[in-house]
Amino acid sequence: MQTLLGLFTCLVLVTTGNSLECEVCSALGTSCTGSTQTCEAGKDTCIITMSEHTLVGYTMQMIDKGCASSNVCKHGPKYMDFGQGKQLRSIVTCCVGEACRTAAPQLPLTITKPNGKRCPACYTSSPGACKDEETVACVGPQQSCLDLAVTVTYGTIVVNTAQKGCVSKSVCDDLRRNETNVFGVRSVVTKAECKAPLTQAVLGFLFFAVFLSRGTSLECEICTGIGSSCTGMMKSCDAGQDTCAVTFTEVSLAGTTTQSVVKNCEFSSVCNLPPTYMNVGQGQYVKSHIACCMGDDCKTAFPQFPPAMDKPNGKRCPACYSFFFGGCEAEMVDCVGIEDYCLDMVEKVTYGKFTINIIMKGCVSKPVCAAKVGEVTVAGAHSDITKAECTPASVAA
Structure with missing residues (x-):
């Protein structure tokens, strides 16, 4: 379940347009193949999202291809740190047509230098377990504090998650309350706020x-x-x-x-x-x-x-x-x-x-x-x- 929670934390932050057709797929690892689908109105580019999640002691990579609004092409890499070694980083590559099948997007660089800011930190399926005194040192472009609540439904299982930590501006630019459904798992963002750090x-x-x-x-x-x-x-x-x-x-x-x-x-x-x-x-x-x-x-x-x-x-x-x-x-x-x-x-x-x-x-x-x-x-x-x-x-x- 932690793997699914990590996967959805990044997915809910990306908007995924018209007669454009894009390959649509998601998979663990660095490649995936899927069927070509006609994009909805307003989604005018194809995207490939590469992400890496470090949660509960292990690291996994994930790739997602789909349709999106071209405004996401302007966003930089996303960096998120929830404390206790729990981190996420991702990058979006925009492409059209055959170029998407051969594109080889690279994950953003790992950044470890502290920038002097701190945020409350928490990543849990028990929101009441978050303690405000637990903080994490922000690094590099992490200039904001994220406060995110997501309800994940998988069959008859419902998990209410709380995620707090240091994030880059690109995360806040994409932040919104919304719903996604990937691999049969429904994710509903019920709280999405970015705040100034201490x-x-x-x-x-x-x-x-x-x-x-x-x-x-x-x-x-x-x-x-x-x-x-x-x-x-x-x-x-x-x-x-x-x-x-x-x-x-x-x-x-x-x-x-x-x-x-x-x-x-x-x-x-x-x-x-x-x-x-x-x-x-x-x-x-x-x-x-x-x-x-x-x-x-x-x-x-x-x-x-x-x-x-x-x-x-x-x-x-x-x-x-x-x-x-x-x-x-x-x-x-x-x-x-x-x-x-x-x-x-x-x-x-x-x-x-x-x-x-x-x-x-x-x-x-x-x-x-x-x-x-x-x-x-x-x-x-x-x-x-x-x-x-x-x-x-x-x-x-």
Whole structure:
């Protein structure tokens, strides 16, 4: 049954036209032959869909030939990752007439480099078994989170499936509620949504936002953005907040480096804070700097990220960074520059319907130790720090 479920996940995403005739067939493997059929009105090309499914510990390939609307010819390869090694990739080749019989479509390349985004992940025939805290790291072109529900009927057997994970834009372009019937199995898509993923950058500036109190009649531009600039509405600051601030953050996690900017109202006491540095091991780090400004100067503020520091200062801390339950296995890392403290932090981030539990340990500069247990909401993501402890770093033997 898992084989059938994998097969239908891709089929429901492809639209399969007039006096055109196409060969129609489906089979496991890389080739199939079938009868030639006249296409329905609106379907103006023949297509060959090659797909590969890795589910429950094994991998299978499948080919499907049929009629389709030529708009599918513009779509790129499809990549889907449901976590726990369950993945699908496919590509559509358009052709006409005899060319379809001799075409040899190739599967899209395998992509493994993380892109810094994460999505809730689940692939099950028991929808209630999906847990929002289970996530998967997206790779390459996987820029969206899929939330798909499919009812599969095979004879007297009815299975309600839930599929969540990272997907490429091409999957979302074809996404719709519809019905298909292949090999006597009826598949009905009852839910089909693509959502924005949670990015490492959001987590990065969430981490530093907890240090900032969020003005008087002062007005400041309020915005957050990925990159080195953002624009937003002017807002009157709360009582006591007497300056505008621009916070620049650089996050390097899971092989991806992302910069972000936050503009808001602040207390002038933050203007004298030195840059913040955090080293969580394995080349992963977070660094941030706050620039204070007033009025139009904030709109033209140019990011000055803290300089990189690589000279060891003779101190060491246990370090790790994990999105998962059960803790993380810390390794000792050499602290550099002004990283004189060891941080041990646990944070729960809620973004939309899913929750990520983050554990962070590593060398940090003194300003990071201002982190306190508590809650804050930034850019629609709610951060709840349940543990925040700083201790002096040990001197390396």
